[in-house]
Amino acid sequence: MTTSVSDRQATPETAGSGELRLDDVSLTLGDGDAAVTALDHVDLSVAPGEFVAVVGPSGSGKSSLLAVAGGLQRPTSGTVRVAGAELTGLSDKQRTAARRHHVGFVFQQSNLLASLTVLEQLLLPLHIDGRLDTAARTRAAELIDAVGLTHRTASRPHQLSGGERQRAGLARALMTSPAVLLVDEPTSALDRVRSAEAVRLIAEQTHERGTATVMVTHETAIMDAADRVHEMVDGRLS
Numbered sequence: 001m002t003t004s005v006s007d008r009q010a011t012p013e014t015a016g017s018g019e020l021r022l023d024d025v026s027l028t029l030g031d032g033d034a035a036v037t038a039l040d041h042v043d044l045s046v047a048p049g050e051f052v053a054v055v056g057p058s059g060s061g062k063s064s065l066l067a068v069a070g071g072l073q074r075p076t077s078g079t080v081r082v083a084g085a086e087l088t089g090l091s092d093k094q095r096t097a098a099r100r101h102h103v104g105f106v107f108q109q110s111n112l113l114a115s116l117t118v119l120e121q122l123l124l125p126l127h128i129d130g131r132l133d134t135a136a137r138t139r140a141a142e143l144i145d146a147v148g149l150t151h152r153t154a155s156r157p158h159q160l161s162g163g164e165r166q167r168a169g170l171a172r173a174l175m176t177s178p179a180v181l182l183v184d185e186p187t188s189a190l191d192r193v194r195s196a197e198a199v200r201l202i203a204e205q206t207h208e209r210g211t212a213t214v215m216v217t218h219e220t221a222i223m224d225a226a227d228r229v230h231e232m233v234d235g236r237l238s
């Protein structure tokens with residue numbers, strides 16, 4: 001089921017075409033004797049509309065992969081390209097701007113703001129950017145509907161179940177139409193049926209919106225929904 005990354009990159013039509021591309025990326029965390037190689041010469045290319053799963057045990061480097069791919073963390077070496085921009089060559093300020101425009105994150109903890117309703121969570125990034133118009137409100141309503149939360153539009157996080165919070169987090173991540181969607185363990189707060197639903201929704205949104213999506217997980221059961229599956233072991237991707 002696993003496809004070799006090097007095989008993929010050897011194909012002319014895929015070479016250089018990925019919306020997300022990591023080339024020879026390594027990340028060392030900690031110093032001296034405590035130093036850990038979290039990512040070890042990782043190559044990964046994800047095309048628009050492609051849904052890639054990365055499966056691996058705890059501590060294998062999955063969260064580090066997302067942090068580096070989304071520009072939250074600079075790699076120790078190698079390059080990261082998102083929507084044609086080489087993040088590794090940008091200043092911190094430019095990298096933050098590129099991340100805000102091109103990357104959507106769905107974290108294990110949904111990171112919703114406690115005082116805001118579901119609708120307000122989605123509108124906040126556009127409000128901050130001064131782009132809160134009728135089109136944005138329409139899109140927010142459509143996304144809330146797409147994740148099955150229309151009846152929870154005016155609810156605050158404490159009024160939602162774990163699964164509903166995750167779906168709200170997914171809708172919020174899609175609000176800015178990111179080129180790249182990075183998803184961390186979407187299934188941890190959900191039961192089996194809900195897990196499958198959340199993953200199906202991510203696959204659907206990826207294909208419909210042409211997003212380059214990477215999802216990291218412990219769960220081997222979700223592999224079927226992915227277009228491609230990679231394994232991560234000790235910071236190496238295969």
Ligand SMILES: Nc1ncnc2c1ncn2[C@@H]1O[C@H](COP(=O)(O)OP(=O)(O)OP(=O)(O)O)[C@@H](O)[C@H]1O
Pocket residue numbers: 029030034036037038056057058059060061062063064065
């Ligand atoms: N700040 C840090 N300093 C030193 N080592 C760290 C730091 N953060 C993470 N690590 C180590 O880096 C390695 C990769 O961690 P990472 O969180 O990326 O793994 P993971 O596969 O996401 O794990 P999990 O599935 O448990 O979330 C682990 O060995 C971890 O202990």
